[in-house]
Amino acid sequence: MSVKDFLEDVIDCNVENEKEWIEGYCSVVGDILNHPKYELLRGFNHHKIISCHFHSVYVSFLTYKISTLLGCDVIEATRAAALHDFYLYDWHITKHDEFHAWYHPKMAVINSQVYFEQLSKKQTDMILSHMWPLHLMPPKSREGMILTMVDKYCTSMDMFRQSKRFLPVYHEIDKEVKKHGNIK
Ligand SMILES: [Fe+2]
Numbered sequence: 351m352s353v354k355d356f357l358e359d360v361i362d363c364n365v366e367n368e369k370e371w372i373e374g375y376c377s378v379v380g381d382i383l384n385h386p387k388y389e390l391l392r393g394f395n396h397h398k399i400i401s402c403h404f405h406s407v408y409v410s411f412l413t414y415k416i417s418t419l420l421g422c423d424v425i426e427a428t429r430a431a432a433l434h435d436f437y438l439y440d441w442h443i444t445k446h447d448e449f450h451a452w453y454h455p456k457m458a459v460i461n462s463q464v465y466f467e468q469l470s471k472k473q474t475d476m477i478l479s480h481m482w483p484l485h486l487m488p489p490k491s492r493e494g495m496i497l498t499m500v501d502k503y504c505t506s507m508d509m510f511r512q513s514k515r516f517l518p519v520y521h522e523i524d525k526e527v528k529k530h531g532n533i534k
């Protein structure tokens with residue numbers, strides 16, 4: 351597969367083509383997406399009018415596809431990606447002593463461990479380093495590098511109002527999660 355085909359496959363947002371990807375993705379993170387605390391992310395603006403929920407699903411869905419296609423640790427990567435911005439506050443309103451870009455990954459790690467699971471060392475590093483190169487801590491794993499690149503891609507799509515192309519897949523994921531309840 352050429353790089354062009356690979357990238358086109360990853361960013362494809364045609365629901366019909368994505369059915370198997372959506373089912374597989376939901377089987378990995380359905381319990382997270384169905385959790386009442388995760389639902390709160392719908393109420394936090396993340397990038398302009400894009401909610402933290404939409405952004406997190408977008409990032410983790412693409413991370414799921416890339417880590418599958420590259421033979422990475424799919425479950426660890428996708429679950430860490432779903433939780434990478436699980437900081438649970440509106441950063442436009444709630445301010446901290448530390449710059450948001452550096453502070454929120456730490457809160458995401460703490461909240462993930464409180465509400466979901468003990469994160470592995472790799473997952474903790476993935477979440478803490480996802481803002482690289484805004485700080486000097488590059489990801490230590492392939493999965494972490496995938497997450498930080500996908501996060502940049504999805505953030506650009508959010509900023510340039512292009513992420514609506516993911517909306518049909520996002521709605522389909524919502525339906526799939528609600529249909530099966532706590533999938534995992
Ligand atoms: Fe983030």
Ligand SMILES: [Fe+2]
Nearest residue numbers: 409434435501
């Ligand atoms: Fe993010």
